Amino acid sequence: MWPIIHxxxxxxxFYTMSGRWLPFLWGSGTILVxxxxxxxxxxxxxxxxxxxxxxxxYVHVPAAILAQSCFALMAMCSLIFLVWRIKLADMVAGAAAxxxxxxxxxxxxxxxxxxxxxxxxxxxxxxxxxSMLLMLFLYLGIMALRGAFASRDxxxxxxxxxxxxxxxxxxxxxxxxxxxxxxxxGATFSLTEKPAMPASMWLPLLLMVxxxxxxxxxxxxxxxxxxxxxxxxxxxxVRALVQGGRHGL
Amino acid sequence: xxxxxTATDRIAGPLPGLWQGFSATLSRDCxxxxxxxxxxxxxxxxxxxxxxxxxxxxxxxxxxxxSIAPGLLWVAALLSVLLSLDGLFxxxxxxxxxxxxxxxxxxxxxxxxxxxxxxxxTTGLPLALISPLLAVMLSLxxxxxxxxxxxxxxxxxxxxxxxxxxxxxxVGLRRGGVLLSLLILPLYxxxxxxxxxxxxxxxxGAPVAPWLALMGAMLALSLLAAPWAAxxxxxxxxxx
Numbered sequence: 001m002w003p004i005i006h007x008x009x010x011x012x013x014f015y016t017m018s019g020r021w022l023p024f025l026w027g028s029g030t031i032l033v034x035x036x037x038x039x040x041x042x043x044x045x046x047x048x049x050x051x052x053x054x055x056x057x058y059v060h061v062p063a064a065i066l067a068q069s070c071f072a073l074m075a076m077c078s079l080i081f082l083v084w085r086i087k088l089a090d091m092v093a094g095a096a097a098x099x100x101x102x103x104x105x106x107x108x109x110x111x112x113x114x115x116x117x118x119x120x121x122x123x124x125x126x127x128x129x130x131s132m133l134l135m136l137f138l139y140l141g142i143m144a145l146r147g148a149f150a151s152r153d154x155x156x157x158x159x160x161x162x163x164x165x166x167x168x169x170x171x172x173x174x175x176x177x178x179x180x181x182x183x184x185x186g187a188t189f190s191l192t193e194k195p196a197m198p199a200s201m202w203l204p205l206l207l208m209v210x211x212x213x214x215x216x217x218x219x220x221x222x223x224x225x226x227x228x229x230x231x232x233x234x235x236x237x238v239r240a241l242v243q244g245g246r247h248g249l
Numbered sequence: 250x251x252x253x254x255t256a257t258d259r260i261a262g263p264l265p266g267l268w269q270g271f272s273a274t275l276s277r278d279c280x281x282x283x284x285x286x287x288x289x290x291x292x293x294x295x296x297x298x299x300x301x302x303x304x305x306x307x308x309x310x311x312x313x314x315x316s317i318a319p320g321l322l323w324v325a326a327l328l329s330v331l332l333s334l335d336g337l338f339x340x341x342x343x344x345x346x347x348x349x350x351x352x353x354x355x356x357x358x359x360x361x362x363x364x365x366x367x368x369x370x371t372t373g374l375p376l377a378l379i380s381p382l383l384a385v386m387l388s389l390x391x392x393x394x395x396x397x398x399x400x401x402x403x404x405x406x407x408x409x410x411x412x413x414x415x416x417x418x419x420v421g422l423r424r425g426g427v428l429l430s431l432l433i434l435p436l437y438x439x440x441x442x443x444x445x446x447x448x449x450x451x452x453x454g455a456p457v458a459p460w461l462a463l464m465g466a467m468l469a470l471s472l473l474a475a476p477w478a479a480x481x482x483x484x485x486x487x488x489x
Contacts, residue, residue: 154485
């Protein structure tokens with residue numbers, strides 16, 4: 001067990017292995033998102049009530065799912081970093097944060113645009129919108145806190161503590177806001193129930209969600225690789241890598 | 250280990266226990282806070298000022314004011330607590346007392362809890378006590394006063410506990426104040442929602458016990474988790 005964890009946590013091993021995964025992640029993610037968009041935007045049947053405006057769903061839902069998954073990933077990495085002091089976990093958490101914030105903003109923005117034709121307003125103080133907005137503030141706070149520390153290790157630990165506090169609070173925020181007000185429809189996807197939409201509608205959505213996940217993995221891995229190089233510019237294997245050209249490892 | 254222990258025993262006697270450490274920190278902090286009377290009054294004045302600003306900005310209409318009074322009083326109380334948080338660890342960080350707190354033989358979480366209790370006794374408790382006065386000025390119905398005070402008592406303790414995490418995270422930073430509000434305000438929203446919501450329920454005459462129980466649950470949860478998170482944050486603030 002332990003040798004595997006140490007191997008996984010070694011930046012050099014991660015750099016070498018992720019170099020092999022990366023083209024696959026970028027390629028399959030892009031193909032799925034392009035396929036899903038074409039299918040969803042051009043070929044899926046229009047909604048009987050909302051007409052064509054429902055197609056925003058194909059961006060809105062994956063963005064919202066990714067925003068939450070990204071926070072979960074950051075929380076896991078923060079816990080691993082705080083408990084076992086594996087630096088790679090912190091690098092992943094730091095690399096994932098801007099993507100998560102962007103997805104949260106994307107979900108909010110696409111939701112606002114979608115709200116105009118369906119609810120007749122850009123913004124309502126609905127439970128889901130409000131809890132997403134608060135999650136965006138949490139993301140921004142975590143990123144700002146990491147940047148505010150002069151020492152990298154201090155910023156990393158502070159961000160990890162705040163991420164864990166945030167992840168305990170997110171369900172509380174979520175349910176308190178739900179009790180406060182709710183207008184949004186329930187979740188679109190559920191693992192236990194059969195989707196209410198016809199297959200021609202939810203299959204492109206499924207493609208989009210998987211595609212978004214793959215692109216998220218690609219972005220996070222690429223950013224983590226950059227961070228590894230940035231943090232260890234003097235390590236022997238990094239020097240060898242630079243001298244041996246880009247494709248050395 | 251035993252040799253070290255006997256050496257300490259010879260110099261200072263047996264180590265003080267948990268309760269002694271807690272009560273010593275609590276009484277020291279309370280004494281310090283009561284000696285700086287002007288600082289003690291600042292959050293209260295701030296609270297009263299914010300409440301005064303709203304009628305000026307809206308309209309002196311008593312039906313309008315009484316309908317927004319629960320939320321307004323709660324937001325004002327929340328901001329006053331936020332304002333006072335920066336002083337929770339700042340002075341002791343500057344003069345090195347904080348390092349002694351971390352070096353103490355008792356678990357840091359217990360000592361941090363003592364500081365938080367002292368902070369609540371000197372901000373949250375007075376805020377709750379003067380809130381009926383300001384509530385009368387906003388023409389909040391009389392039968393909801395006791396619920397308002399009760400929610401502020403419970404809620405402000407939760408605010409102090411959660412706020413301590415943010416204060417501990419930002420104490421080492423030169424301009425931590427703005428960052429502190431960015432970190433803490435999203436975490437404060439559940440307390441605000443339940444605090445103001447309970448008062449609104451009380452105005453309508455609905456039963457408030459379930460909501461008060463939920464506020465108590467939030468207090469219990471933060472009582473368990475927050476002192477330890479704040480202690481961990483203090484350790485890293487002193488390292489970095």
